[in-house]
Amino acid sequence: MNNPLSVTTPSKILPNHLQRLALIYVRQSSTKQVEHNKESQLYQYNLVERARSMGWPTPQIRVIDADLGLSGQGSDYRTGFKELVAEVSLGNVGLVVGYEVSRLARNNSDWYQLLDLCAVFGTLIADTDGLYDPRLYNDRLLLGLKGTMSEAELHLLKLRMAQGRMNQVRRGVYRQHLPTGLLRLPDGSVILDPDEQVRHTLELLFVQFATLGSCEKVLRYCRRENVLLPRRQTSGFSAGRLLWKEASAAAIYDILRNPAYAGAFAYGRRQVDPARRRPGQRATGLAYKPLSEWLYLQQDVYPAYLSWDQYLANQQRLHENATRAFVAPVGEGNTAQGAARAGAALLQGLVLCGKCGCRMRVAYKHTPRYHCDALARRYDRPRCASFPIPSVDQVVVEAFLEAVHPAQLDALEAVLADQGAEQARLRRQWQERLARARYEVGLAQRQYEAVDPQNRLVAAELERRWEEKLLQVRQVDQEVQRFEQQAQRPALSEATQQQFRTICQTLPVLWEQGELGGVQKKELLRSLIASVVLRALAPDRVEVKIVWVSGHYSLYEVPLRVHREADVSGHEAMIERIGQLWQSGQSDEQIAVTLTAEGFRSARRLEVTGACVQKLRLDRGWYLTLHQSRGALELEGYLTPRGLASVLGVERTWVYRRLYNGEIEARYLRRSAQGNVWLIQNDPVLLAFLRAKRVDPTSADRGSPPLQATPCTNG
Numbered sequence: 001m002n003n004p005l006s007v008t009t010p011s012k013i014l015p016n017h018l019q020r021l022a023l024i025y026v027r028q029s030s031t032k033q034v035e036h037n038k039e040s041q042l043y044q045y046n047l048v049e050r051a052r053s054m055g056w057p058t059p060q061i062r063v064i065d066a067d068l069g070l071s072g073q074g075s076d077y078r079t080g081f082k083e084l085v086a087e088v089s090l091g092n093v094g095l096v097v098g099y100e101v102s103r104l105a106r107n108n109s110d111w112y113q114l115l116d117l118c119a120v121f122g123t124l125i126a127d128t129d130g131l132y133d134p135r136l137y138n139d140r141l142l143l144g145l146k147g148t149m150s151e152a153e154l155h156l157l158k159l160r161m162a163q164g165r166m167n168q169v170r171r172g173v174y175r176q177h178l179p180t181g182l183l184r185l186p187d188g189s190v191i192l193d194p195d196e197q198v199r200h201t202l203e204l205l206f207v208q209f210a211t212l213g214s215c216e217k218v219l220r221y222c223r224r225e226n227v228l229l230p231r232r233q234t235s236g237f238s239a240g241r242l243l244w245k246e247a248s249a250a251a252i253y254d255i256l257r258n259p260a261y262a263g264a265f266a267y268g269r270r271q272v273d274p275a276r277r278r279p280g281q282r283a284t285g286l287a288y289k290p291l292s293e294w295l296y297l298q299q300d301v302y303p304a305y306l307s308w309d310q311y312l313a314n315q316q317r318l319h320e321n322a323t324r325a326f327v328a329p330v331g332e333g334n335t336a337q338g339a340a341r342a343g344a345a346l347l348q349g350l351v352l353c354g355k356c357g358c359r360m361r362v363a364y365k366h367t368p369r370y371h372c373d374a375l376a377r378r379y380d381r382p383r384c385a386s387f388p389i390p391s392v393d394q395v396v397v398e399a400f401l402e403a404v405h406p407a408q409l410d411a412l413e414a415v416l417a418d419q420g421a422e423q424a425r426l427r428r429q430w431q432e433r434l435a436r437a438r439y440e441v442g443l444a445q446r447q448y449e450a451v452d453p454q455n456r457l458v459a460a461e462l463e464r465r466w467e468e469k470l471l472q473v474r475q476v477d478q479e480v481q482r483f484e485q486q487a488q489r490p491a492l493s494e495a496t497q498q499q500f501r502t503i504c505q506t507l508p509v510l511w512e513q514g515e516l517g518g519v520q521k522k523e524l525l526r527s528l529i530a531s532v533v534l535r536a537l538a539p540d541r542v543e544v545k546i547v548w549v550s551g552h553y554s555l556y557e558v559p560l561r562v563h564r565e566a567d568v569s570g571h572e573a574m575i576e577r578i579g580q581l582w583q584s585g586q587s588d589e590q591i592a593v594t595l596t597a598e599g600f601r602s603a604r605r606l607e608v609t610g611a612c613v614q615k616l617r618l619d620r621g622w623y624l625t626l627h628q629s630r631g632a633l634e635l636e637g638y639l640t641p642r643g644l645a646s647v648l649g650v651e652r653t654w655v656y657r658r659l660y661n662g663e664i665e666a667r668y669l670r671r672s673a674q675g676n677v678w679l680i681q682n683d684p685v686l687l688a689f690l691r692a693k694r695v696d697p698t699s700a701d702r703g704s705p706p707l708q709a710t711p712c713t714n715g
Contacts, residue, residue: 012124012131012132012133013054013055013095013124013131016094016122017094017095017122017124018055018056018057018060018094019094020060020091020092020093020094020095020123021060021061021062021087021092021093021094021095022051022054022056022060022061022062022093022094022095022096022097023062023063023064023084023087023093023095023096023097024044024045024047024048024051024061024062024063024064024097024098025064025067025080025081025084025096025097025098025103025104026041026044026045026047026063026064026065026067026068026099026103027044027065027067027068027070027072027078027080027081027103027104028040028041028068028069029069029070029071029072030069030071031069033069034068034069040099041068043099044098044099044103045063045065047097047098047099048061048063050097050126051095051097051126054095054126054131056094056095064080064083064084065080066078066079066080066083067079067080067081071106072102072103072104072105072106072107072110072154073106073107073154074107074110075105075110081104081105081110084096084104084114085113085114085117088114088117088118088121088123089117089121091121093121093123094122094123094124095123095124095125095126096114096118096123096124096125096126097125097126097127098125098126098127099127099128100127100128100129100146100150101127101143101146101147101149101150102150102153102154105147105150106150106151106154107151107154108147108148108151111147111150111151112144112147115134115140115143115144115147116134118134119134119135119140122135125143166267166295166296169267169295169296170296172265172298172301174267175188176260176265176267177234178190178260178302179254179255179258179260179261180193180198180202180230180231180232181193181198181199181202181230181261181305182260182261182302182303190301190302190303191303192303192305193230195230195242196432197230197429197432197433197436198230198242199305200425200428200429200432201227201228201229201230201429202230202255202261202305203305203425204227204425204426204429205218205222205229205252205255205256206256206261206305206306206310206314207425208221208222209252209256209314209317210310210314213317213321213523214317214321215249215252215253215256215318215321216249218247218252219247219248219249219252222247222252223246223247225426225429225483226479227247227426227429228244228245228246228247228433229244229245229246229247229248229251229252229255230242230243230244231243231244231245231251253318256314256318257288257315257318259297259311260302261304261305261306261311262299262304262305262306262307262308262310262311263299263300263301263302263303263304263308264297264298264299264300264301264302264308264311265296265297265298265301265302266294266296266297267294267295267296267297268289268293268294268295268296269288269289269294270286270287270288270289271286271287271289271293271295272285272286272287273285273286273287291315320349343362343364343518344364344368344389344518345362345364345368345370345389345393346393346396346397346518346521346522346525347370347389347392347393347396347525347532348362348522349522350525350526350529350530350531350532351370351392351531351532351533351534352531352532352533352534353372353374353384353385353533353534354385354533354534354535354536354543354545355372355375355384355385355535355536356372356374356375356384358372358374358384360372360385360534361373362389367388367389368388368389368390369386369387369388369389370386370387370389370392370534371383371384371385371386371387372384372385372386385534385535385536385542387534387536387542387560388560388561391542391558391559391560391561392532392534392542392544392558395544395556395558396525396529396532396544396546397511397521397525399546399554399556400524400525400528400529401507401508401511403528403548404507404528426483427483427484430476430479430480430483431480433476433480434473434476434477434480437469437472437473437476438473440469440472441466441469441470441472441473443469444462444465444466444468444469445466447462447465447466448462448463448465448466527549528548528549529546529547529548529549530547530548530549531547532544532545532546532547533545533547537557538567538569539560539562539567540559540560540561540562540567540568540569540603541557541558541559541560541569542557542558542560543555543556543557543558544556544557544558559601559606561603561604561605561606562603562604563603563604564603565602565603565612565615565616567603568601568602568603570600573600574595574600574608574616575616575620577594577595577598577600578591578595578613578616578617578622579620579622581594581595582617582622587610588610588611588613588614588617589610591608591610591613592607592608592609592610592612592613595608595613596608633646637682638670638679638680638681638682639679639680639681639682640677640678640679640680641655641656641659641677641678641680643680644680644690647687648687648690648691648694649694650694654694658690658693659678663693664680664686664690668680668681668683668686669681
């Protein structure tokens with residue numbers, strides 16, 4: 001039988017083909033195949049002889065084997081395939097030889113790209129079945145079918161492998177990588193790590209997270225107390241060894257999220273998301289999925305460090321601590337509260353917008369405010385709402401203190417017990433570290449003593465290691481002594497103990513006096529309050545809905561300060577009431593007191609001020625009786641000082657001077673009942689006397705006797 005790769009169809013191989021390169025593409029799908037399937041690799045390299053037998057000289061035959069151990073399902077990380085495509089696109093290739101189509105590509109996008117380029121530049125393709133010219137219809141059709149079958153074959157292989165893996169998972173025979181703290185015995189059973197220090201460190205980590213509530217706080221605690229985290233290496237140079245490393249946020253986060261510590265077997269926590277793949281990077285696209293999307297979950301499989309309920313509570317706390325930089329879809333909101341941080345906003349992370357349901361942000365510029373712009377950022381609509389922080393916080397804090405006041409908590413014993421337990425855990429950590437360091441010193445000493453003293457090269461190295469271990473023991477011993485000194489804290493004073501015994505009664509005092517920090521206040525509020533919903537009822541009023549952790553809620557209506565008086569609720573009613581009180585003859589201060597008692601308020605204050613009443617009254621031309629009286633020329637048939645000055649043709653001050661120095665006798669004077677204004681009789685004798693004074697003012701200035709006026713007879 002003739003060789004199918006021999007020149008059976010000489011019409012396809014033209015002289016211009018032989019003048020160009022013949023590329024032999026060699027690929028195997030995995031490193032395991034490269035190491036063990038030597039026969040397949042050798043057969044692919046022997047394709048060089050077949051290309052030579054088809055007429056290509058040896059100098060023009062090149063082998064591309066850069067993709068050994070790489071899958072053909074993509075070309076992003078296959079440099080050999082990219083080199084082949086580049087040579088074809090430059091017109092340098094006359095023949096491409098592969099063991100079969102699946103060696104060249106396992107997906108149609110790469111395969112048809114290569115076919116199109118070969119058709120454009122007249123490049124032939126050969127495999128174990130024959131020689132093909134992509135420019136010919138029949139050959140192109142056959143090559144297309146082969147590429148489709150190759151992609152389908154890969155898909156079927158993946159399905160069978162995934163199904164087989166899931167069958168192992170369901171039967172409970174799938175061996176999953178175990179985290180540090182769990183060990184698998186040769187018989188397949190799983191036990192807690194026999195190393196007590198490893199177990200105690202993990203237990204300390206879970207206890208501190210339950211107490212502190214965030215990874216960052218646990219990290220700072222580990223750094224402050226110099227707590228190292230264990231790690232059993234599963235690969236690399238230190239495979240099988242137990243290493244102790246400085247705590248990091250990523251390590252703490254991974255430990256808290258791993259369900260194996262809660263005794264659960266979980267498969268499919270991370271799944272491939274094609275949208276997250278990065279070109280040229282193979283191990284990308286994996287994303288953590290929520291618990292509801294895990295492929296398989298079975299509880300009570302491994303020995304546990306914490307209960308499943310506590311694990312779920314930790315995941316919920318981690319979710320609430322996570323703050324998002326993007327705006328959540330309207331209607332869903334952002335359920336992440338974020339960890340309690342320093343800041344004036346006591347409800348940070350608890351406040352929800354009553355209009356769109358998203359979590360409100362905190363702005364500290366100028367006046368601190370809670371604001372929501374989710375609709376503005378997402379749909380270019382007006383901003384939802386903005387409320388001043390002090391007004392809202394004050395109402396919520398008062399409701400919280402009122403809620404905790406009836407309770408009677410014995411906080412002293414709880415605080416002392418927590419302190420004692422924490423000190424015991426830390427003391428145990430240091431003692432175990434010291435014991436481990438002493439063991440390593442003894443081991444190094446035994447290794448040094450077991451070596452032949454004549455073997456100077458080995459003895460010197462072992463002696464150096466022994467000295468290093470001795471130095472580590474001294475350092476750990478010093479750290480233990482320092483810890484013991486710090487642990488001897490003075491006992492609480494009697495006053496402090498009494499405060500703890502009556503904490504519910506003294507909490508408001510401590511709160512107002514600033515004895516509690518911002519983070520402490522926020523943690524206290526979160527212990528009872530699940531969320532606070534703010535909804536604008538009017539420009540100067542907001543509805544505060546406090547949702548308690550029990551599921552119940554409380555509603556409050558809080559007045560807000562606004563810039564314009566017209567934005568105050570009941571503004572028109574207040575103006576009408578001012579008009580009524582003005583007509584009754586009350587002063588501005590009296591009107592302000594009455595309005596405040598009746599529940600009215602001004603724009604920038606929670607009460608009505610006299611200045612506010614005066615401004616509103618004057619804007620409408622409502623003048624007080626005193627002002628009207630002083631502006632009149634005559635009242636009740638008498639002349640006012642303004643009227644007398646007009647009759648005499650003098651300034652009002654001239655008239656007032658005569659009134660105050662007694663030149664106008666009291667019998668000609670009286671006071672107005674409205675406004676207490678001077679009223680002067682319109683008497684001709686008095687007017688003549690005053691005119692004379694106006695002509696000769698020196699007589700009055702020299703202290704001449706006052707006029708002896710006759711009784712007024714004008715009725």
